[in-house]
Amino acid sequence: MTAADPERQAEAECDVARDLFVNRGQPRAAISHALKAMDLNQDNAEAAHLTALIYLYFCATSSVDCHLDKAEKYARLAVKNRDGFREAQNTLGVVLVHQGRYDDAISVLKPLTQDIQYATPENAWGNLGWAFLLKGEADRAIETLRQAVALQPEFCVGQYRLGLAYEKKADFKSARDFYSRALETDRPECKGLQDAYAARARVSARIGAADDARSDLERCRQLGSDTPAGRECAALAAKLR
Numbered sequence: 597m598t599a600a601d602p603e604r605q606a607e608a609e610c611d612v613a614r615d616l617f618v619n620r621g622q623p624r625a626a627i628s629h630a631l632k633a634m635d636l637n638q639d640n641a642e643a644a645h646l647t648a649l650i651y652l653y654f655c656a657t658s659s660v661d662c663h664l665d666k667a668e669k670y671a672r673l674a675v676k677n678r679d680g681f682r683e684a685q686n687t688l689g690v691v692l693v694h695q696g697r698y699d700d701a702i703s704v705l706k707p708l709t710q711d712i713q714y715a716t717p718e719n720a721w722g723n724l725g726w727a728f729l730l731k732g733e734a735d736r737a738i739e740t741l742r743q744a745v746a747l748q749p750e751f752c753v754g755q756y757r758l759g760l761a762y763e764k765k766a767d768f769k770s771a772r773d774f775y776s777r778a779l780e781t782d783r784p785e786c787k788g789l790q791d792a793y794a795a796r797a798r799v800s801a802r803i804g805a806a807d808d809a810r811s812d813l814e815r816c817r818q819l820g821s822d823t824p825a826g827r828e829c830a831a832l833a834a835k836l837r
């Protein structure tokens with residue numbers, strides 16, 4: 597075998613992992629191949645980033661399977677292994693937000709918002725705004741998230757987070773408007789943003805629009821009852837009966 601064989605094998609394992617994760621929806625099988633790719637070549641930035649993304653996925657779907665320390669490890673490795681790996685830098689920022697390390701996340705994400713070579717700057721602006729929001733700085737979150745949606749009006753997660761920021765300031769009308777914008781974008785995935793249905797129902801109930809709240813709660817229920825948003829919707833629906 598030649599010295600290059602492990603590198604080629606690592607690339608092949610990374611390709612298999614990506615196909616399993618992205619195309620087939622099999623994250624458990626994917627992580628096995630991604631980790632094998634890393635064992636074969638620790639310098640493979642693509643494999644490191646993919647491994648971080650899969651660990652982040654586990655954290656979004658199961659507290660039992662969540663290993664943010666591993667997600668951080670591989671995101672940092674991806675950034676280290678390739679200069680200018682902006683997508684991995686954004687992923688690292690997301691991991692740090694999930695860890696509650698908001699100042700660290702801000703220091704990672706803020707330079708990315710000013711990087712003219714980053715193809716999707718709305719993601720960095722959106723995650724930076726999310727960090728400010730969770731840190732308790734609603735005004736800075738609003739300013740930052742408005743930058744995100746100005747760059748990409750179809751960025752429904754950014755619209756949703758703007759709704760959260762305005763709700764935190766008790767501006768329920770503005771919050772409801774931004775939740776509606778999140779749900780009314782043309783992207784198919786935005787139509788299933790369950791958290792936005794739950795949030796819009798919540799603020800509708802606060803301003804006395806009970807019928808609108810019930811409609812959103814029904815749609816929320818249809819999207820799933822075993823999620824945190826689904827349980828919130830069930831609890832609110834019981835109060836509105």
